[in-house]
Amino acid sequence: MRVMPMPADSNANGDIFGGWIMAQVDIAGAVLPYRVARGRIATVAVNEFLFKQPVSVGDLLSFYARVTRVGRTSVTVNVEVWAERNPNAWQVVKVTEATLTYVAIDERGQPRALPT
Numbered sequence: 637m638r639v640m641p642m643p644a645d646s647n648a649n650g651d652i653f654g655g656w657i658m659a660q661v662d663i664a665g666a667v668l669p670y671r672v673a674r675g676r677i678a679t680v681a682v683n684e685f686l687f688k689q690p691v692s693v694g695d696l697l698s699f700y701a702r703v704t705r706v707g708r709t710s711v712t713v714n715v716e717v718w719a720e721r722n723p724n725a726w727q728v729v730k731v732t733e734a735t736l737t738y739v740a741i742d743e744r745g746q747p748r749a750l751p752t
Contacts, residue, residue, distance in 0.1 A: 637664040637699040641691060652691040657732055658682075661715045664699035665736045669711035672703065673740035674751050680710065681737040689731045695719040697731070704735070709747040712737045 639660060641652045662679055669677045691697065698718045705712040717732035742748040 637667075638696060639699075640696050641693055643693050646693055650692065652693070652695075654687060657687070657691060657697075657717065658685065658734075660697070660699065661685075661717065661732065661734050662736065665701050665713045665715045665734070666738060668701050668703050668713055669738035669740075672706060672711050672750060673738075676741050676743075677711070677738040678741050678745070679736060680739045683712070683735040683737060685732070685734040687732055689719070689729055691719055691731050692721065695721045695731075706750065708749055710737050710739045711750070 641656065645652050645656045647653055666677060666679070696719065699715055701713050701715045703711060704714050713736055715734045715736065716730060719729055719731045721727050721729070740748050740750050
């Protein structure tokens with residue numbers, strides 16, 4: 637997933653809100669578990685979330701997710717966020733890394749086994 641944060645996503649210091657980044661990580665991280673579960677999932681845990689560098693308006697963020705564990709009902713994913721910044725002296729830096737766990741759920745919102 638790629639996204640560019642806008643001024644409305646920034647705080648008084650001009651940095652992008654951490655909560656905005658967390659929401660984007662959750663969206664990007666959910667794609668693979670959705671495919672594994674072949675249907676509805678829910679985020680059940682944010683196991684780890686590291687902000688390595690601030691993100692600024694104009695940074696182009698790229699989100700890379702990989703499955704690290706598949707359980708009976710859950711899928712754990714690692715998401716790395718990289719920023720492309722400063723077009724005059726191009727830089728690509730890792731700004732965030734997170735591990736999240738998603739659980740497959742049925743139509744009543746109850747955990748269900750992953751398909752085999």
